Amino acid sequence: ETDIDDRYGDLDSRIDSDIPEIPPSSDRTPEILKKALSGLSSRWKNWWIRGILTLTMISLFFLIIYMGSFMLMLLVLGIQVKCFHEIITIGYRVYHSYDLPWFRTLSWYFLLCVNYFFYGETVADYFATFVQREEQLQFLIRYHRFISFALYLAGFCMFVLSLVKKHCRLQFYMFAWTHVTLLIIVTQSHLVIQSLFEGMIWFLLPISSVICNDITAYLFGFFFGRTPLIKLSPKKTWEGFIGGFFSTVVFGFIAAYVLSKYQYFVCPVEYRSDVNSFVTECEPSELFQLQNYSLPPFLKAVLRQERVSLYPFQIHSIALSTFASLIGPFGGFFASGFKRAFKIKDFANTIPGHGGIMDRFDCQYLMATFVHVYIASFIRGPNPSKVLQQLLVLQPEHQLNIYKTLKIHLIEKGILQPALKV
Amino acid sequence: LPASDESESEAKVDGETASDSESRTESAPLPVSADDTPEVLNRALSNLSSRWKNWWVRGILTMAMIAFFFIIIYLGPMVLMIIVMCVQIKCFHEIITIGYNVYHSYDLPWFRTLSWYFLLCVNYFFYGETVTDYFFTLVQREEPLRILSKYHRFISFTLYLIGFCMFVLSLVKKHYRLQFYMFGWTHVTLLIVVTQSHLVIHNLFEGMIWFIVPISCVICNDIMAYMFGFFFGRTPLIKLSPKKTWEGFIGGFFATVVFGLLLSYVMSGYRCFVCPVEYNNDTNSFTVDCEPSDLFRLQEYNIPGVIQSVIGWKTVRMYPFQIHSIALSTFASLIGPFGGFFASGFKRAFKIKDFANTIPGHGGIMDRFDCQYLMATFVNVYIASFIRGPNPSKLIQQFLTLRPDQQLHIFNTLQSHLIDKGMLTSATEDE
Numbered sequence: 001e002t003d004i005d006d007r008y009g010d011l012d013s014r015i016d017s018d019i020p021e022i023p024p025s026s027d028r029t030p031e032i033l034k035k036a037l038s039g040l041s042s043r044w045k046n047w048w049i050r051g052i053l054t055l056t057m058i059s060l061f062f063l064i065i066y067m068g069s070f071m072l073m074l075l076v077l078g079i080q081v082k083c084f085h086e087i088i089t090i091g092y093r094v095y096h097s098y099d100l101p102w103f104r105t106l107s108w109y110f111l112l113c114v115n116y117f118f119y120g121e122t123v124a125d126y127f128a129t130f131v132q133r134e135e136q137l138q139f140l141i142r143y144h145r146f147i148s149f150a151l152y153l154a155g156f157c158m159f160v161l162s163l164v165k166k167h168c169r170l171q172f173y174m175f176a177w178t179h180v181t182l183l184i185i186v187t188q189s190h191l192v193i194q195s196l197f198e199g200m201i202w203f204l205l206p207i208s209s210v211i212c213n214d215i216t217a218y219l220f221g222f223f224f225g226r227t228p229l230i231k232l233s234p235k236k237t238w239e240g241f242i243g244g245f246f247s248t249v250v251f252g253f254i255a256a257y258v259l260s261k262y263q264y265f266v267c268p269v270e271y272r273s274d275v276n277s278f279v280t281e282c283e284p285s286e287l288f289q290l291q292n293y294s295l296p297p298f299l300k301a302v303l304r305q306e307r308v309s310l311y312p313f314q315i316h317s318i319a320l321s322t323f324a325s326l327i328g329p330f331g332g333f334f335a336s337g338f339k340r341a342f343k344i345k346d347f348a349n350t351i352p353g354h355g356g357i358m359d360r361f362d363c364q365y366l367m368a369t370f371v372h373v374y375i376a377s378f379i380r381g382p383n384p385s386k387v388l389q390q391l392l393v394l395q396p397e398h399q400l401n402i403y404k405t406l407k408i409h410l411i412e413k414g415i416l417q418p419a420l421k422v
Numbered sequence: 423l424p425a426s427d428e429s430e431s432e433a434k435v436d437g438e439t440a441s442d443s444e445s446r447t448e449s450a451p452l453p454v455s456a457d458d459t460p461e462v463l464n465r466a467l468s469n470l471s472s473r474w475k476n477w478w479v480r481g482i483l484t485m486a487m488i489a490f491f492f493i494i495i496y497l498g499p500m501v502l503m504i505i506v507m508c509v510q511i512k513c514f515h516e517i518i519t520i521g522y523n524v525y526h527s528y529d530l531p532w533f534r535t536l537s538w539y540f541l542l543c544v545n546y547f548f549y550g551e552t553v554t555d556y557f558f559t560l561v562q563r564e565e566p567l568r569i570l571s572k573y574h575r576f577i578s579f580t581l582y583l584i585g586f587c588m589f590v591l592s593l594v595k596k597h598y599r600l601q602f603y604m605f606g607w608t609h610v611t612l613l614i615v616v617t618q619s620h621l622v623i624h625n626l627f628e629g630m631i632w633f634i635v636p637i638s639c640v641i642c643n644d645i646m647a648y649m650f651g652f653f654f655g656r657t658p659l660i661k662l663s664p665k666k667t668w669e670g671f672i673g674g675f676f677a678t679v680v681f682g683l684l685l686s687y688v689m690s691g692y693r694c695f696v697c698p699v700e701y702n703n704d705t706n707s708f709t710v711d712c713e714p715s716d717l718f719r720l721q722e723y724n725i726p727g728v729i730q731s732v733i734g735w736k737t738v739r740m741y742p743f744q745i746h747s748i749a750l751s752t753f754a755s756l757i758g759p760f761g762g763f764f765a766s767g768f769k770r771a772f773k774i775k776d777f778a779n780t781i782p783g784h785g786g787i788m789d790r791f792d793c794q795y796l797m798a799t800f801v802n803v804y805i806a807s808f809i810r811g812p813n814p815s816k817l818i819q820q821f822l823t824l825r826p827d828q829q830l831h832i833f834n835t836l837q838s839h840l841i842d843k844g845m846l847t848s849a850t851e852d853e
Contacts, residue, residue, distance in 0.1 A: 142807070143807045143808075144807075145803045145806050145807055146803050146804070146806075146807035146808070149799065149800065149803045153757060153796065156760065156764075156796070157757070157760050159764075160662070160760050160763045160764050160767065161660075163662055163763075163767045165661070165770070168767055168770050168771035169771040169772065171767075171771070172767065172768060172771045172772075176606055176607070176610045177606070179610055179613065180606045180609055180610060183609065183613065230591075231595070232590070232593055327583060327587070330586065330587050330590050333590045333593075334586075334589075334590050337590065337593045337598055337601075337602065338602060340598050341598035341599040341601070341602045342599065342602075366583065366586070369579065370579065373575045373576050373579045374576070376575050376576075377572070377573045377574075377575055377576035378573075378576070387817060387820050387821055387824070387832060388832050388835060388836075390817055391817060391832070391836055392836075392839060399836065399839075399840060399845070400840065400845050400846070402817065402818060402836075403833075403836055403837065403840060403846070405818060406818075406821060406829070406832075406833050406836070407833070410829060410830065410833055413826070415826045415829060415830055416830065416833065
């Protein structure tokens with residue numbers, strides 16, 4: 001009886017061409033579309049299916065934005081779970097490891113643990129007032145890290161106990177595969193949610209820029225494409241890349257102008273305990289107040305205006321769109337390389353004409369982290385609710401000391417008026 | 423020892439093509455490097471039989487490592503930090519080398535450079551985050567350091583991105599899968615090795631006792647379990663590591679708890695172990711000087727009735743820290759070995775006997791540190807959950823960077839909270 005490890009483990013050392021292709025799953029295009037488009041040639045039929053599905057997805061996006069931040073959070077969670085499922089399924093097919101003991105359970109268990117940890121860290125901050133009220137939640141928050149670690153350890157020990165001699169290597173591969181997937185997908189989705197809480201515009205604008213870049217690069221490539229961009233993705237062209245870049249910057253600029261007007265998009269999302277729901281109401285910060293900028297001379301000559309009113313946020317949007325157009329595609333190339341390495345055409349067949357959810361989100365990988373890092377470095381300092389949360393956990397004596405220090409500081413700065421003695 | 427079993431796997435199987443059997447022999451156990459035992463030892467022990475010779479070599483090297491450990495502790499926190507960093511780099515190197523050997527990927531373009539580059543990036547990120555907290559005043563003084571610290575996350579992310587883009591651009595048609603494997607391998611290694619070493623340094627800054635006691639407990643458990651197994655071992659513990667026995671496991675557990683209690687008692691008496699490590703601006707060095715916290719002051723405990731009859735004392739004077747040390751030693755004895763089993767499984771999966779041959783008789787650095795993996799994270803989580811809350815001075819720093827309206831909001835909330843608790847009355851407000 002040969003070691004299963006040796007049969008499949010040796011896949012590693014062979015060159016890619018020796019590895020058999022994984023057959024694609026069945027086509028899931030709905031019947032109605034097929035009938036409606038049966039007359040057209042294959043190329044245009046594909047184009048139409050993609051177009052219709054694109055419009056459907058965009059409308060779904062608008063609908064969910066309308067429904068509010070809570071629905072958006074659920075959507076992000078749903079997408080995260082589906083992406084995880086897609087990548088893990090690919091791992092199973094590559095390693096023929098459907099019959100590995102325990103492994104499906106363990107992968108989903110680890111997903112649950114990591115989500116629990118992250119949601120506990122972020123959600124606890126934003127729901128501070130709600131949490132203070134409930135005793136059990138207080139306990140969970142105080143010992144959150146310990147509980148998360150204990151849960152993770154239980155999974156780790158189960159993994160070690162489940163190691164079987166014949167399948168050792170495969171089991172380690174799947175363990176590593178699960179962890180890398182968690183690292184990429186779950187951390188990114190939580191950064192997305194943190195950006196969302198900063199203000200819905202920080203969620204909408206980056207995602208729309210990436211989608212816009214995708215679509216406009218495709219269109220420019222379709223109509224003008226000539227010079228291939230990179231061997232990894234033969235369908236991408238320089239014309240598409242550059243055209244997409246300029247269109248995305250313009251799009252981002254205009255979208256930022258439109259969205260900055262509405263408090264709904266611009267204000268940080270807060271949870272109000274009185275109304276038990278999310279509220280976006282505030283005094284818009286300086287970023288979202290119109291300011292006059294003097295135009296540099298060459299633009300003056302072109303536009304015939306001395307000054308222009310812009311939201312400062314629009315300047316930031318240029319940085320975001322630039323990243324989406326220049327670096328975002330690298331996420332796409334990474335995914336293309338991954339698909340070629342494992343000889344799959346698409347991650348899954350969830351969306352007809354487009355492939356799986358991962359295929360749509362591959363360019364978003366780096367965007368979420370970039371937005372988070374950008375906000376942390378250039379826009380705001382530490383999170384005020386988190387600071388408050390930590391203050392409330394301290395010992396009373398420490399709290400008193402800090403209170404006195406803060407009071408002195410605030411009076412010095414003139415933010416607090418010293419109390420008038422009666 | 424499993425070494426003799428591996429030759430069986432080299433036998434050919436019917437129906438394999440030539441390339442199959444070639445890769446099969448290539449996946450046979452990786453050749454062990456030349457024996458590193460120093461000549462001196464070889465000559466001194468040449469008369470003894472092979473089993474006792476191995477025992478003596480291991481014994482002498484164990485003593486040498488423990489003596490080395492003591493010397494470094496004596497030299498102070500800065501040297502400890504450097505040693506932790508070196509151990510981390512060596513572990514990373516060992517695991518990456520195994521990856522190369524498994525995948526025959528020495529000729530992959532760029533990959534060695536990229537792996538070391540990612541190691542540098544992640545270290546830069548972590549050191550920046552910790553250094554900024556602990557060296558706050560030093561950082562604020564120097565302009566370049568201040569800018570680096572303010573935009574730290576952005577700079578780290580940019581550095582990482584450069585590595586990521588280089589990886590994507592370096593993908594070569596024939597080797598896609600190998601390259602992705604090595605990318606995944608590097609990242610998992612970074613996740614395990616680098617994060618743990620930074621948690622170790624965090625623990626160190628909390629007080630050297632939080633660094634020394636956990637590591638000593640793991641080492642003690644290793645040695646005690648080995649001794650108990652050597653002398654009394656009979657019932658195998660787990661199929662993964664045939665040399666471990668239940669007698670060794672349980673004997674090691676009790677021995678480690680007792681050792682932990684004794685060691686904590688001894689160490690809690692000294693300020694240099696018990697105080698948080700701080701960076702003193704005036705002397706430009708690390709100082710460990712403070713008023714020991716409650717954890718490290720002797721207290722009277724009533725002994726429960728059961729033990730009273732055994733020992734004959736009514737009360738005992740202990741440091742509260744010793745109670746915590748029981749938790750630490752228990753973890754080291756019960757869960758720490760799972761890290762060892764994980765490493766054993768890993769070695770079996772990739773058919774290697776040891777991670778490397780750095781230490782004669784013991785294997786590589788990773789072999790010595792495999793049980794420490796989970797310990798560092800546990801100690802860090804334990805401290806965060808049970809010992810200290812958030813750092814007050816760090817909170818004040820964060821507060822000072824907020825916007826004025828946010829500061830006012832927090833101040834008012836804190837005020838009402840303190841008044842609720844009775845720590846403040848409205849009258850004292852005016853003082």
